[in-house]
Amino acid sequence: MKPIFIRHASQVIAGQKDQGDPLTQEAMNVLNVIEDGSVWIEEGVIKRVGTDTQLVEEFGSRVEEADVIDARGKLVTPGLVDPHTHLVHAGTRENEFDMRLNGKTYMEIMNAGGGIHATTRATREATEEELYKESYERLNQFLLHGVTTVEAKSGYGMNLEVEMRQLQVASELHKDHPVDIVRTFMGAHVVPPEYKEDTDAFVDLVIDHMIPKVAESGLAEFNDVFCERGVFTPEQSKRILEAGKAYGLHPKIHADEIEPYKGAELAAEVGAISADHLLRASDEGVRMMAERGVMGVLLPGTAFFLMADSANGRGMIDAGVPVALSTDCNPGSSPTVSLPLIMNLGCLKMGMTPAEVLNAATVNAAHAIRRGNVAGSLSEGRKADVVIHNTPNFMQLQYRYGVNHTDTVIKAGKVVVKGGALV
Numbered sequence: 001m002k003p004i005f006i007r008h009a010s011q012v013i014a015g016q017k018d019q020g021d022p023l024t025q026e027a028m029n030v031l032n033v034i035e036d037g038s039v040w041i042e043e044g045v046i047k048r049v050g051t052d053t054q055l056v057e058e059f060g061s062r063v064e065e066a067d068v069i070d071a072r073g074k075l076v077t078p079g080l081v082d083p084h085t086h087l088v089h090a091g092t093r094e095n096e097f098d099m100r101l102n103g104k105t106y107m108e109i110m111n112a113g114g115g116i117h118a119t120t121r122a123t124r125e126a127t128e129e130e131l132y133k134e135s136y137e138r139l140n141q142f143l144l145h146g147v148t149t150v151e152a153k154s155g156y157g158m159n160l161e162v163e164m165r166q167l168q169v170a171s172e173l174h175k176d177h178p179v180d181i182v183r184t185f186m187g188a189h190v191v192p193p194e195y196k197e198d199t200d201a202f203v204d205l206v207i208d209h210m211i212p213k214v215a216e217s218g219l220a221e222f223n224d225v226f227c228e229r230g231v232f233t234p235e236q237s238k239r240i241l242e243a244g245k246a247y248g249l250h251p252k253i254h255a256d257e258i259e260p261y262k263g264a265e266l267a268a269e270v271g272a273i274s275a276d277h278l279l280r281a282s283d284e285g286v287r288m289m290a291e292r293g294v295m296g297v298l299l300p301g302t303a304f305f306l307m308a309d310s311a312n313g314r315g316m317i318d319a320g321v322p323v324a325l326s327t328d329c330n331p332g333s334s335p336t337v338s339l340p341l342i343m344n345l346g347c348l349k350m351g352m353t354p355a356e357v358l359n360a361a362t363v364n365a366a367h368a369i370r371r372g373n374v375a376g377s378l379s380e381g382r383k384a385d386v387v388i389h390n391t392p393n394f395m396q397l398q399y400r401y402g403v404n405h406t407d408t409v410i411k412a413g414k415v416v417v418k419g420g421a422l423v
C-alpha cells in the first residue's frame with residue numbers, strides 16, 4: 001500500500017491532546033484547526049498531521065513514493081461516526097409517512113400493528129442474503145456521506161432466531177464492507193402481538209432466553225431497550241438492562257422519545273453508555289446523566305421526520321452532558337443516512353454550534369459506542385479514517401445545508417470514495 005499524502009487543505013481538523021474522555025461543555029466547542037494542513041498516511045495509519053510546511057520538512061524526500069491528494073480549498077475531518085442505527089432491516093414504510101401526513105401519529109400506527117411491527121414482519125420474511133444485500137447498499141450510502149463507522153441494532157426479529165440473524169448479517173457486513181460496524185442487541189424493541197396481554201412474559205423471555213444466547217454468541221456488545229409508555233416500562237427496561245450487564249452487554253436506552261418517562265434517570269441509574277432520543281427528558285434526568293457521564297445521543301432527524309420538537313441539545317451541553325449525534329437510520333422514524341444533514345439540524349433545531357456538531361459526530365459519537373480510542377479523531381497512530389469535504393471550512397459544512405459535500409473518503413488508509421463516487 002503506497003503512502004497517501006493529503007496536501008494544502010484549507011482546514012484540517014486534527015485530533016486534540018486528551019481524547020480519552022468524551023468532550024463536555026466548553027470543550028465540545030473547541031476544534032484543533034490547522035490551516036494549509038496536510039496529512040501523511042502510511043500502512044493504513046495516520047502518521048503525521050500538521051501544516052504543509054511541517055510535513056514537507058519531514059516527508060519531503062518521500063513525496064515521489066506517495067499518492068498525493070491536492071486538497072486545496074477543501075476541509076479534512078475524521079471519518080464521521082454514527083452511533084445509533086437500525087441498519088439491518090427489510091423494506092420501507094412510505095405508506096406510514098403518508099398516514100402521518102394525514103394526521104395519524106407514530107404510536108397510533110404502531111399500536112394498530114404497523115410501525116416496528118411492520119418492519120418486523122418484513123425482516124422475518126427476508127432471507128439472510130436479502131437482508132445482507134439491502135443493508136450493504138445502505139452502508140454504501142453512509143460511506144458516500146463520509147460515515148466510516150456505524151452502530152447497528154437488531155430489534156426487528158422479536159424472537160431469538162431473527163434477532164441473531166440481524167446481528168449475524170451485521171457481523172458479515174463488518175468483515176466485507178469498508179464501514180466498521182459495532183453491534184447492539186435490541187430484543188426489547190416492541191412487544192410482539194402474542195404477548196400483548198402479558199408483557200412481563202416477553203420481558204422474561206428476553207432476559208432468560210435471548211440475552212444469555214446472544215451474549216454467548218459474541219454477536220453483540222451492547223443491549224438496548226425502547227423505554228416508552230405502551231412499550232417497555234422503566235421497571236421492565238431496568239430488568240432488561242441489568243440482565244444484559246450481568247452477561248457483559250453494555251446498556252443503551254431509547255429514552256423519553258415520545259413522552260417524559262424517566263428514561264434519562266434510568267440511564268444514569270444503570271450506568272448506561274448512552275441514552276438516546278431524549279426529546280422529552282426531564283431536567284432532573286439530564287442533571288443525573290451529566291453527573292454520571294452518560295452520553296446523550298441526539299437524533300434531530302427523527303424529531304424532524306416525526307414533526308416533533310427536538311431534544312434540548314443546547315441545554316444538555318450547558319448542563320454538562322456529553323452529546324453525540326446520529327441519524328437513527330431506520331425505515332419508520334428516520335429513513336436517512338445523511339449524518340451531515342443531522343449535523344445541520346443539530347445547529348438549527350438544537351442550538352448547537354458548527355464546532356459542537358462536528359465533535360458530536362466524531363469524537364463523542366465514537367465514545368458513545370466505546371470506540372473513543374480508535375475512531376472519530378485525526379490523531380497520529382490511529383487507523384486512517386479520513387474525509388475530504390468539498391467545503392473550505394467546517395462552518396460551510398453546516399451552512400450549505402442539504403448538499404452532500406463528501407469528496408473523498410479514506411478508510412483504514414485506502415481510498416474508498418473519490419470525487420463523490422464509490423471507488
Ligand SMILES: N=CN[C@@H](CCC(=O)O)C(=O)O
Pocket residue numbers: 086115116119226254257302328330331332333334
Ligand atoms: N423508537 C424506537 N425505535 C426506532 C424506530 C424504529 C422504527 O420505527 O422502525 C427509533 O429509534 O426511532
Ligand SMILES: [Zn+2]
Pocket residue numbers: 084085086254328330
Ligand atoms: Zn433507534
